[in-house]
Amino acid sequence: MSRHTFLFDEGQWLASGFLIDARGEHCHVSGDSQIRHADGFWVNESRMKVACEPPFEARHTYRVKPFEAGRDDTTWASENPAVGQFRGTMVIVADTIISRAESSDGVHWTVDAIRRVSPEHYTNRGAYFHEGKRVSSWVIDLRRADQSP
Secondary structure (H helix, E strand, O other): OOOOOOOOOOEEEEEEEEEEEOOOOEEEEEEEEEEEEEOOEEEEEEEEEEOOOOOEEEEEEEEEOOOOOOOOEEEEEEEEOOOEEEEEEEEEEOOEEEEEEEEOOOOEEEEEEEEEEEOOEEEEEEEEEEOOEEEEEEEEEEEEOOOOO
16 A cells, blocks of 8 residues: 555645535535645645535635654644634544544534545545534545646
8 A cells, every 4th residue: 555645745636526515415516725744734725616506615724733653643723714713633544534623612523534546546525514413515536736746
């Protein structure tokens, strides 16, 4: 098994797929994630355009603490202008990075799995909850836009 490249290497990733909203409607999603390593963190700045009614754009900035030697888990935090701050944990399980996070008020939480298909291709499946009810879930392909190491 090759090592993970998403988050672990700097670069740009293009995203496409769909979101399933609370009504069960499937909405096209497109966007990108820019990964950079700075100030002792891995920073993922993502932008997703969601073609639901009404359409919206979701922007997140994630700050991931790099994995310590010999550990397969770490912590992260994010800022979302619409719902505020999240704190989470992630763990590597073979070809998959599994993550769970909760908002600072405990009302919102997310869970997702990012599975490595190849060094240049990952799949992401996840769900977002508000007060224990699913607000949305998603199926996203992530493809590396650049080939820099």
